[in-house]
Each structure stands twice: as structure tokens, then as C-alpha cells.
Amino acid sequence: MQPTEDPVREAETSRHRQADQPSSLVARFGPEAPLMLDCGVTLAPWQIAYQTYGTLNADRSNAVLICHALTGDQYVASTHPVTGKPGWWELVVGPGKPIDTDRFFVVCANVLGGCMGTTGPASTNPATGRAWGLDFPVVTVADMVRSQAALIDHLGIPDLFLVAGGSMGGMQVLQWASAQAKRVFAALPIATGARHSSQNIAFDEVGRQAVMADPDWRDGHYLSAGTSPKKGLAVARMAAHITYMSESSLHQKFGRKLQDRETLGFGFDSDFQIESYLRHQGSSFVERFDANSYLYVTRAMDYFDLAAEHGGVLAHAFQGTATRFCVMSFTSDWLFPTADSRTIVHALNAAGARVSFAEIVADRGHDSFLLDEPEMHQILAGFIASAARARGL
Amino acid sequence: MQPTEDPVREAETSRHRQADQPSSLVARFGPEAPLMLDCGVTLAPWQIAYQTYGTLNADRSNAVLICHALTGDQYVASTHPVTGKPGWWELVVGPGKPIDTDRFFVVCANVLGGCMGTTGPASTNPATGRAWGLDFPVVTVADMVRSQAALIDHLGIPDLFLVAGGSMGGMQVLQWASAQAKRVFAALPIATGARHSSQNIAFDEVGRQAVMADPDWRDGHYLSAGTSPKKGLAVARMAAHITYMSESSLHQKFGRKLQDRETLGFGFDSDFQIESYLRHQGSSFVERFDANSYLYVTRAMDYFDLAAEHGGVLAHAFQGTATRFCVMSFTSDWLFPTADSRTIVHALNAAGARVSFAEIVADRGHDSFLLDEPEMHQILAGFIASAARARGL
Structure with missing residues (x-):
């Protein structure tokens, strides 16, 4: 060598x-x-x-x-x-x-x-x-x-x-x-x-499907196409992130606390702190991680x-x-x-x-x-x- | 009345x-x-x-x-x-x-x-x-x-x-x-x-984000647009479906059994039975359920x-x-x-x-x-x- x-x-x-x-x-x-x-x-x-x-x-x-x-x-x-x-x-x-x-x-x-x-x-x-x-x-x-x-x-x-x-x-x-x-x-x-x-394979598969469902993924050729499947990758990260925490830590950290408001918003913005936390986890992740790498590395784990x-x-x-x-x-x-x-x-x-x-x-x-x-x-x-x-x- | x-x-x-x-x-x-x-x-x-x-x-x-x-x-x-x-x-x-x-x-x-x-x-x-x-x-x-x-x-x-x-x-x-x-x-x-x-709000939010990440969702107006956010809704269903089962039932039902093959495929098709099962859950669900209803009904649960x-x-x-x-x-x-x-x-x-x-x-x-x-x-x-x-x- x-x-x-x-x-x-x-x-x-x-x-x-x-x-x-x-x-x-x-x-x-x-x-x-x-x-x-x-x-x-x-x-x-x-x-x-x-x-x-x-x-x-x-x-x-x-x-x-x-x-x-x-x-x-x-x-x-x-x-x-x-x-x-x-x-x-x-x-x-x-x-x-x-x-x-x-x-x-x-x-x-x-x-x-x-x-x-x-x-x-x-x-x-x-x-x-x-x-x-x-x-x-x-x-x-x-x-x-x-x-x-x-x-x-x-x-x-x-x-x-x-x-x-x-x-x-x-x-x-x-x-x-x-x-x-x-x-x-x-x-x-x-x-x-x-x-x-x-169960772990199942969660990985959800993440991969989220990436691949994003039309900006372009069958994996998004780099050549000049696109980026950020939305799909963010969803994958959000789903995975839940599995990294415990129900009790989510309860202690967030519970049902509301985000920047005192009453329910009756809409689909982040009412609950856990929602904005997860959205942040998703959106920050895509800035540092490649979507195809996410597919490959999760696959390696599944195969182990x-x-x-x-x-x-x-x-x-x-x-x-x-x-x-x-x-x-x-x-x-x-x-x-x-x-x-x-x-x-x-x-x-x-x-x-x-x-x-x-x-x-x-x-x-x-x-x-x-x-x-x-x-x-x-x-x-x-x-x-x-x-x-x-x-x- | x-x-x-x-x-x-x-x-x-x-x-x-x-x-x-x-x-x-x-x-x-x-x-x-x-x-x-x-x-x-x-x-x-x-x-x-x-x-x-x-x-x-x-x-x-x-x-x-x-x-x-x-x-x-x-x-x-x-x-x-x-x-x-x-x-x-x-x-x-x-x-x-x-x-x-x-x-x-x-x-x-x-x-x-x-x-x-x-x-x-x-x-x-x-x-x-x-x-x-x-x-x-x-x-x-x-x-x-x-x-x-x-x-x-x-x-x-x-x-x-x-x-x-x-x-x-x-x-x-x-x-x-x-x-x-x-x-x-x-x-x-x-x-x-x-x-x-x-944790339940978190899973619901992942599902909603999966739907809303689908460009065919069209900010909720897919019916007027003649599109259908099937891919996003399928991902939402897949993630939710994992939460409806137990780790032990997944293990007993699927374990690491392979789907229609004897060895790993070294690709992103459904190698494992759990993958094809989840994909089926996602794709069949979208035939019978409206994506916006999914947003609304999960929101009702979150608010409860x-x-x-x-x-x-x-x-x-x-x-x-x-x-x-x-x-x-x-x-x-x-x-x-x-x-x-x-x-x-x-x-x-x-x-x-x-x-x-x-x-x-x-x-x-x-x-x-x-x-x-x-x-x-x-x-x-x-x-x-x-x-x-x-x-x-």
C-alpha cells in the first residue's frame, strides 16, 4: 500500500x-x-x-x-x-x-x-x-x-x-x-x-423512505441535478431523533409545554415545544449531512x-x-x-x-x-x- | 335542529x-x-x-x-x-x-x-x-x-x-x-x-411534517390542484405503524427475516420482511385516507x-x-x-x-x-x- x-x-x-x-x-x-x-x-x-x-x-x-x-x-x-x-x-x-x-x-x-x-x-x-x-x-x-x-x-x-x-x-x-x-x-x-x-430496521426504513419520497432526491442523483432532498432528510432525522430519547426525558424536558404562546394556536405551527425542538433537529441536521450517506449508513446498521x-x-x-x-x-x-x-x-x-x-x-x-x-x-x-x-x- | x-x-x-x-x-x-x-x-x-x-x-x-x-x-x-x-x-x-x-x-x-x-x-x-x-x-x-x-x-x-x-x-x-x-x-x-x-405528539409531528414535505401537498390545496401527497402520507403511516406494534411482536413476526431472497441484496429494495410490510402499510393506507384529515385528526389527539x-x-x-x-x-x-x-x-x-x-x-x-x-x-x-x-x- x-x-x-x-x-x-x-x-x-x-x-x-x-x-x-x-x-x-x-x-x-x-x-x-x-x-x-x-x-x-x-x-x-x-x-x-x-x-x-x-x-x-x-x-x-x-x-x-x-x-x-x-x-x-x-x-x-x-x-x-x-x-x-x-x-x-x-x-x-x-x-x-x-x-x-x-x-x-x-x-x-x-x-x-x-x-x-x-x-x-x-x-x-x-x-x-x-x-x-x-x-x-x-x-x-x-x-x-x-x-x-x-x-x-x-x-x-x-x-x-x-x-x-x-x-x-x-x-x-x-x-x-x-x-x-x-x-x-x-x-x-x-x-x-x-x-x-x-424495530430498528423499521425506523431506518422510515427514514430512508422519507428521503427517497422527496422529489429533490432525484433517484439519488441530486448532486448532479443541483437539488437537495432537505425536507425528506429532515423528516428522517426527526423520526430517528425520537428514538434517541426516552419517553420520560421527553416528558421531563418538554411535557406538553407550549412554544412562545399561552394557549393552543388551533393551527399547524409549532404549538408544543417538542414540535419546534424536533423541527430544529431536522432543519439543522440537513446542513451538515448528506442524504445518500444517510441511506448508506443506516443500511450498514441494518445489515449488521x-x-x-x-x-x-x-x-x-x-x-x-x-x-x-x-x-x-x-x-x-x-x-x-x-x-x-x-x-x-x-x-x-x-x-x-x-x-x-x-x-x-x-x-x-x-x-x-x-x-x-x-x-x-x-x-x-x-x-x-x-x-x-x-x-x- | x-x-x-x-x-x-x-x-x-x-x-x-x-x-x-x-x-x-x-x-x-x-x-x-x-x-x-x-x-x-x-x-x-x-x-x-x-x-x-x-x-x-x-x-x-x-x-x-x-x-x-x-x-x-x-x-x-x-x-x-x-x-x-x-x-x-x-x-x-x-x-x-x-x-x-x-x-x-x-x-x-x-x-x-x-x-x-x-x-x-x-x-x-x-x-x-x-x-x-x-x-x-x-x-x-x-x-x-x-x-x-x-x-x-x-x-x-x-x-x-x-x-x-x-x-x-x-x-x-x-x-x-x-x-x-x-x-x-x-x-x-x-x-x-x-x-x-x-412522545406521542412528537410522532404525530413527524407524520404531519412528512405529509407537508410532499410537494404534492400544495399547502393543503392538493384537491384543487389535482395532486395527492401519497408519498408523504405513506411515510407518515409507516412511522406511526411502528408505534402500534411492540418490539417483541416485530421480532416474533419478522425478526431479521429476508424478503423473497436468501442473501442480502446490497441495495435499497426491501431486503427485510419488515421493510416490505411497512411499505405495504404505507401504500395501502393512502388509498383510503385523506392527507389533510391525517393532519387534523392527529392534531386533535395532540390537543387532548x-x-x-x-x-x-x-x-x-x-x-x-x-x-x-x-x-x-x-x-x-x-x-x-x-x-x-x-x-x-x-x-x-x-x-x-x-x-x-x-x-x-x-x-x-x-x-x-x-x-x-x-x-x-x-x-x-x-x-x-x-x-x-x-x-x-
């Missing part, structure tokens, strides 16, 4: 994304280093955009890979170039934080199929010179992990001290711990599952079923593992309920793995892993400290 | 609905009998379409009003004129059924704001000669009950032996038992709440908050009631969880009402009230038999 690396301010993806395109490190892989995808397609050239924090030690033994969720990106601990908001996990990653960038070399890459600089459906299809659109091959969580492994190789890192992530990030953690077991010293899958449930790749027995995915696991779930998470984490823990136990499990009492649903949940941070810090001692760090 | 009544095969609403319009009884109210709405608008003329089953006895004491849910209609126990399917509650209503049409005179009317013959946004606005569209006044559950009360007056029924319904039908039952307490001998609110939760109308104390809504109540919920219903029913029961207890409550162990979520759930049917039959004895029927 002879990747080239350089910081870029603009990716060569599409005129629509160019203006938004962040300053990010990008590893480019040419025809000599294609990515072999689960669907059978050989992707080349391709690239992966990433951020790093901290310094790789002389032993190259202190690398941590953070895997992001569906709508996350590589800006785990630095200001987002489009929104100007803090990194999505600055509560966890940074100097003196549980994943301490004074001690660890942290890498976070945009997933394959994403829209923040890694090759995805908005990238240029070399065969046509136009954006891939739906001609982009459907990618899987395993493909995402393959692309990250290529990046880790490229960075000269033999193995990872820790792979951590929540939600779809947790799926990648599990995939790393299975497919690249010998390169993972410790694994931290949070608020995730070893496969997507029927780690047991199915191992004869239907999840424990076989971890046979003989030496990785230390810490599995975490949240009581109010109904997208990836604790039962999903227990399934993982049982499989790890059956595989003889070293595993600890914590179900954290938290009221804010699936999104708890992104929020200020001190118990999660304490457990996470304790697990990392223990693993670091074992690793001699 | 001097309503005229006649069976109609076609309503005068709009050319789009004409072809679908069912054979139904319709009570028409002219300018001399306007409907006073909560929003302050006086609606006239207006009409209400309904079905009846069984015979009113000489005492006029055996009348039962069935209230339908969001996407239900008056065809509670007869073939649906558009879909050709059996009535939506034939398991419960009919000769020899728990609500026995050999004994009771059953009335079921399409709700105000609906699209099966009762005045709604697809009806003709007398001021313009065109369909109302979004100029139709926003109606409430209380307005629906007012319109039903006018129908019951019109039918010469002094009071109702029973008012029964599930989901939004249950909201109407509660409203009847509160606003028209002396006319309700027994009340059967099933799988419902005394107010819509924040019986306690708010009584100084914030739900018990005050039922003060001094002589009605017998049977409240039912289902263990797997997460749209109207048992806690919502318990709130109703506590308020009824505080008001000194005669109330029984059953939480039924059922696996199929909110839709359980429509399904073959023998325990529900037994409890329902027992409650009705006891109430009938007390009533001397």
Missing part, C-alpha cells in the same frame, strides 16, 4: 459539499490498495478522513480508535467545522478526560459511506466523473472496519490499546474485536447490539448481524479472544435496550472472554452515551485505567 | 373522494344547527356519516356508541367500502359478540375532521365552493364528541347505555364521560390516555388534555359521575402504556367513580385492542353483562 496523506481543506467529492468540507487529515489509497467490500465490489481509489489527538508513544502501544455513530464524524474532540459546536465526545475524550489525550494517541475517522471526507456516495465515481449517488456500493460495518484497519496500518500502528464507541460505533467495536481480535487490547462497546432489531457471520452463534465471533471488554447500556435506552448488551455479554462469557458489564441508570435514552453521565464516565475511566496497567502504559 | 337524513352513495366533498365515497347514513345539519367549535369557529352547514347495527328498543335504553381511532371510521362491523375488508372491530361488535348487536343498538360515526363522509378538510367550504384544505378549522376531541352528541340527539336517543373505544376512540369515551356524564351509563376506554404524551380543561386536576373531569367505567390497557402498548390508564383510574377513584381496571398481558402492542385477544373480549363481555343487568336490559 502506498497511500498519500495530506491535510485538505476541500474534498473532491461534489460541488455541494465543497463549501462545507472541513479541514481534516485524509489518507488516500490508490488502485494498488483497493478496499474489498462485502458486496463483492473492489473500491479504488478511496480515502478516509480522520482526526488525531495526543501523541503516539515510542512503543506505538497507546493508540485508541474511537468509532462514531450514524450521524457522527471524526470530530470527536474538536470543533465541528460546519456547526461550530464542540466535538461530539469532548466529555470523554481530551486532556485529563477518561480517554486522556495526554496519555493516549486517539484516532477517529469518518466512516466509509459517510460525508465528512471519507469516500461515500457523494464522492466522485471515477468511472463517470460525477458523484456516485446510488451507484455507490452498499457498505457494511465490516467494510467500515476494513477501511479503519487500512488507516491504522497506514499510521504505522501495529495494534490498538482500545477501540471504543457507542451505538453504530459500538457495532464497529464488536466487529474490530471479532475480525481483528489480535489487534485490540481492550474494547468498549456502549449502547449497542450485535445485530439490528426488527455478527452472529450470522459465525454460523448463528455469537460466541463464535469471539472464540479465543484475549481482548478485555467493558460493555455498557442505559436503563432508558429503547433503541439498544440492555437486553442487547446482555446478549453480547453472554456470548463473551461463553467465549471465555474477560468482560465487565454495567447497566447505567440514566433517564435520557439512547443518547445518554453522548451526555454528561458521571457514572458512565467513572466506569469508563476505571476500565481504561485497569487495562492501561495491564498493558504497562 | 332540523337535520335531514338520507343514505348517500357520494358525498359532496371533492372529486377526489367521490369515487371512493361509501354508502353510509349521513345526518346533515344546516345553518340552524351549527357546530360550535373549541377554536371559536361556528361550523355550518356540517354533516356526520355513520353506521348503525341492531335495533333501538322501545325504551331507547340500549344504544351503544363506538368511537373510532385515528385512522378508523364508521365501518366498525361491516365491510369497508374502499378496502373490502371486514369492519375494524368485528371481533367485538356483531350478533353474539361482546357488544351484541342482537341486544344493542350500535352507532358508529366518522369523526369530525375525518374523510369518510363526516365534514372535514376535504369537504366543500361553502364560502369558496372548493375543498376547505387548511382553511378548515382545527377541531378537538371535544368537538368530535359535540358532533356525536348532535347525532345521538338527532337519532332520538336520550342517553347511551355504553360508550366504547380504543386509542383516540378512548379519548372520546373519556370526553363523553366528562362532558356528557349524565348521558353515559357505562364507559369503556381502552388503550388510551387522558392526554397525549410528549382532559385535566387541563379542569384546572389541571383530572379527577375534576369526573366529579359526581354515576357512570360505570372499565379501563383496559395492554402490557406491550408503548404508545399508551399502562401508566396512562392508571392515571385515569386514579382520577376516577378520586372522583368516587365505579371503576374496574384490567391490564391485559398481550404481546402485540397498541394494536392489541383491535386483535383477537380473548382476555380483553372476556373482560369486556363481563363488564357489559354486569352493566346491562344494572340497567335492566
Whole structure:
């Protein structure tokens, strides 16, 4: 492999994304280093955009890979170039934080199929010179992990001290711990599952149908057409956002409180605060996310079923593992309920793995892993400290 | 009031609905009998379409009003004129059924704001000669009950032996038992709440935004424009349909089973059975339901908050009631969880009402009230038999 690396301010993806395109490190892989995808397609050239924090030690033994969720990106601990908001996990990653960038070399890459600089459906299809659109091959969580492994190789890192992530990030953690077991010293899958449930596939399908129902989607070729399916993508985000919260947190935060009024408006404007909140979630999301990437990344989640790749027995995915696991779930998470984490823990136990499990009492649903949940941070810090001692760090 | 009544095969609403319009009884109210709405608008003329089953006895004491849910209609126990399917509650209503049409005179009317013959946004606005569209006044559950009360007056029924319904039908039952307490001998609110939760408002708002995002919606004037926001309405239905089922029933029914294939398709067709099932739910729904009615009827549900109308104390809504109540919920219903029913029961207890409550162990979520759930049917039959004895029927 002879990747080239350089910081870029603009990716060569599409005129629509160019203006938004962040300053990010990008590893480019040419025809000599294609990515072999689960669907059978050989992707080349391709690239992966990433951020790093901290310094790789002389032993190259202190690398941590953070895997992001569906709508996350590589800006785990630095200001987002489009929104100007803090990194999505600055509560966890940074100097003196549980994943301490004074001690660890942290890498976070945009997933394959994403829209923040890694090759995805908005990238240029070399065969046509136009954006891939739906001609982009459907990618899987395993493909995402393959692309990250290529990046880790490229960075000269033999193995990872820790792979951590929540939600779809947790799926990648599990995939790393299975497919690249010998390169993972410790694994931290949070608020995730070893496969997507029927209900989760259903919600993803609603989101995809919302995008595809928007005539501005143009059968996926909106970039060439100069349109943008913002309304459909906003509806998709609104529906998904409900699943990230809990009924009780919605009740506590919004209840039936009215928005900027004292009585019902008897119309279809936002009467209730929850309505304007959701509308804001939808409209702000479309400014930073590509609609086709939304289709591809949700599809990757739907397809994830780690047991199915191992004869239907999840424990076989971890046979003989030496990785230390810490599995975490949240009581109010109904997208990836604790039962999903227990399934993982049982499989790890059956595989003889070293595993600890914590179900954290938290009221804010699936999104708890992104929020200020001190118990999660304490457990996470304790697990990392223990693993670091074992690793001699 | 001097309503005229006649069976109609076609309503005068709009050319789009004409072809679908069912054979139904319709009570028409002219300018001399306007409907006073909560929003302050006086609606006239207006009409209400309904079905009846069984015979009113000489005492006029055996009348039962069935209230339908969001996407239900008056065809509670007869073939649906558009879909050709059996009535939506034939398991419960009919000769020899728990609500026995050999004994009771059953009335079921399409709700105000609906699209099966009762005045709604697809009806003709007398001021313009065109369909109302979004100029139709926003109606409430209380307005629906007012319109039903006018129908019951019109039918010469002094009071109702029973008012029964599930989901939004249950909201109407509660409203009847509160606003028209002396006319309700027994009340059967099933799988419902005394107010819509924040999460339920959120899901409704997603549905409305999906409809309004469809350019064929034409700001609500699609009937005049000759278009139909079918894609948006289908997405709304898909999202809502997930909330009518339980995670466990989806898992049992569909799991991750593939549709017409043995391996993943690596595309965006329906790979999984749950996807094609949801798509079918969406596409079949739009054939029988008006998109603006969907906006109005969901809005009525959002606005429902019986306690708010009584100084914030739900018990005050039922003060001094002589009605017998049977409240039912289902263990797997997460749209109207048992806690919502318990709130109703506590308020009824505080008001000194005669109330029984059953939480039924059922696996199929909110839709359980429509399904073959023998325990529900037994409890329902027992409650009705006891109430009938007390009533001397």
C-alpha cells in the first residue's frame, strides 16, 4: 500500500459539499490498495478522513480508535467545522478526560459511506466523473472496519490499546474485536447490539423512505441535478431523533409545554415545544449531512448481524479472544435496550472472554452515551485505567 | 335542529373522494344547527356519516356508541367500502359478540375532521365552493364528541347505555364521560390516555411534517390542484405503524427475516420482511385516507388534555359521575402504556367513580385492542353483562 496523506481543506467529492468540507487529515489509497467490500465490489481509489489527538508513544502501544455513530464524524474532540459546536465526545475524550489525550494517541475517522471526507456516495465515481449517488456500493460495518484497519496500518500502528464507541460505533467495536481480535487490547462497546432489531430496521426504513419520497432526491442523483432532498432528510432525522430519547426525558424536558404562546394556536405551527425542538433537529441536521450517506449508513446498521457471520452463534465471533471488554447500556435506552448488551455479554462469557458489564441508570435514552453521565464516565475511566496497567502504559 | 337524513352513495366533498365515497347514513345539519367549535369557529352547514347495527328498543335504553381511532371510521362491523375488508372491530361488535348487536343498538360515526363522509378538510367550504384544505378549522376531541352528541340527539336517543373505544376512540369515551356524564351509563376506554404524551405528539409531528414535505401537498390545496401527497402520507403511516406494534411482536413476526431472497441484496429494495410490510402499510393506507384529515385528526389527539380543561386536576373531569367505567390497557402498548390508564383510574377513584381496571398481558402492542385477544373480549363481555343487568336490559 502506498497511500498519500495530506491535510485538505476541500474534498473532491461534489460541488455541494465543497463549501462545507472541513479541514481534516485524509489518507488516500490508490488502485494498488483497493478496499474489498462485502458486496463483492473492489473500491479504488478511496480515502478516509480522520482526526488525531495526543501523541503516539515510542512503543506505538497507546493508540485508541474511537468509532462514531450514524450521524457522527471524526470530530470527536474538536470543533465541528460546519456547526461550530464542540466535538461530539469532548466529555470523554481530551486532556485529563477518561480517554486522556495526554496519555493516549486517539484516532477517529469518518466512516466509509459517510460525508465528512471519507469516500461515500457523494464522492466522485471515477468511472463517470460525477458523484456516485446510488451507484455507490452498499457498505457494511465490516467494510467500515476494513477501511479503519487500512488507516491504522497506514499510521504505522501495529495494534490498538482500545477501540471504543457507542451505538453504530459500538457495532464497529464488536466487529474490530471479532475480525481483528489480535489487534485490540481492550474494547468498549456502549449502547449497542450485535445485530439490528426488527424495530430498528423499521425506523431506518422510515427514514430512508422519507428521503427517497422527496422529489429533490432525484433517484439519488441530486448532486448532479443541483437539488437537495432537505425536507425528506429532515423528516428522517426527526423520526430517528425520537428514538434517541426516552419517553420520560421527553416528558421531563418538554411535557406538553407550549412554544412562545399561552394557549393552543388551533393551527399547524409549532404549538408544543417538542414540535419546534424536533423541527430544529431536522432543519439543522440537513446542513451538515448528506442524504445518500444517510441511506448508506443506516443500511450498514441494518445489515449488521455478527452472529450470522459465525454460523448463528455469537460466541463464535469471539472464540479465543484475549481482548478485555467493558460493555455498557442505559436503563432508558429503547433503541439498544440492555437486553442487547446482555446478549453480547453472554456470548463473551461463553467465549471465555474477560468482560465487565454495567447497566447505567440514566433517564435520557439512547443518547445518554453522548451526555454528561458521571457514572458512565467513572466506569469508563476505571476500565481504561485497569487495562492501561495491564498493558504497562 | 332540523337535520335531514338520507343514505348517500357520494358525498359532496371533492372529486377526489367521490369515487371512493361509501354508502353510509349521513345526518346533515344546516345553518340552524351549527357546530360550535373549541377554536371559536361556528361550523355550518356540517354533516356526520355513520353506521348503525341492531335495533333501538322501545325504551331507547340500549344504544351503544363506538368511537373510532385515528385512522378508523364508521365501518366498525361491516365491510369497508374502499378496502373490502371486514369492519375494524368485528371481533367485538356483531350478533353474539361482546357488544351484541342482537341486544344493542350500535352507532358508529366518522369523526369530525375525518374523510369518510363526516365534514372535514376535504369537504366543500361553502364560502369558496372548493375543498376547505387548511382553511378548515382545527377541531378537538371535544368537538368530535359535540358532533356525536348532535347525532345521538338527532337519532332520538336520550342517553347511551355504553360508550366504547380504543386509542383516540378512548379519548372520546373519556370526553363523553366528562362532558356528557349524565348521558353515559357505562364507559369503556381502552388503550388510551387522558392526554397525549410528549412522545406521542412528537410522532404525530413527524407524520404531519412528512405529509407537508410532499410537494404534492400544495399547502393543503392538493384537491384543487389535482395532486395527492401519497408519498408523504405513506411515510407518515409507516412511522406511526411502528408505534402500534411492540418490539417483541416485530421480532416474533419478522425478526431479521429476508424478503423473497436468501442473501442480502446490497441495495435499497426491501431486503427485510419488515421493510416490505411497512411499505405495504404505507401504500395501502393512502388509498383510503385523506392527507389533510391525517393532519387534523392527529392534531386533535395532540390537543387532548382532559385535566387541563379542569384546572389541571383530572379527577375534576369526573366529579359526581354515576357512570360505570372499565379501563383496559395492554402490557406491550408503548404508545399508551399502562401508566396512562392508571392515571385515569386514579382520577376516577378520586372522583368516587365505579371503576374496574384490567391490564391485559398481550404481546402485540397498541394494536392489541383491535386483535383477537380473548382476555380483553372476556373482560369486556363481563363488564357489559354486569352493566346491562344494572340497567335492566
